Amino acid sequence: MNLPSGITIDKEIDARGSFCPGPLLELIRGVKSVPVGSVVAVLSSDPGSGKDIPLWIEKAKHEYLGAFAEDGYTRFVLRKVH
């Protein structure tokens, strides 16, 4: 599945193979390390991420840009808004 047009990923974190809550932790660290407005993606093969990562993005009040299924993993994308 492709990203919506006009969206460019500024930082992509490869957390494949990491267990819950590893991918979420790596995403949080990644979001902290970039300026507001950046688009951050995390690749996760953990089956819990499908619910956990969107839930965190909502709770942390960032903009959720979607989950895109790849072969054996998912790319979760957000925009840092604060």
Next chain:
Amino acid sequence: MATERMSLVVFSGAADKLMAVATLATGAVAMGMEVELFLTFWGLEAFRKGTAKEQPPISAEFASYGPLMAELMQKKGVPHWLDTLRAARELGDLKIFACSATMELFEHTLDELEDVVDEVTGVATFVERAKEAKITLFI
């Protein structure tokens, strides 16, 4: 809104249960909660300097799975529970308290414990703080 809190009593020193403690603590701080661990008995023993990284026991009823679990964890790169707790402390508000009665019983001092342990407290402090917590678990 005041920060929501999770308070865990960590009684078991078994590595599998400590993994659950570390995972819950990390998830809760990630979701913006304040987390407090109250270490007592074998849970406190597991935080003595150097103890955690020795081949730790797993829950007695599953002891025969110990070698398999250790092998799988290594193969799959599962982080040690103590490292997970360190990561959780960097991420958010995690405090770790040591039970004063256990400290007395086993004649420990705070500097004999891993540096992630903040201070020694009594049960009254735990109860007072846990009664305001949204989540309390005994592990």
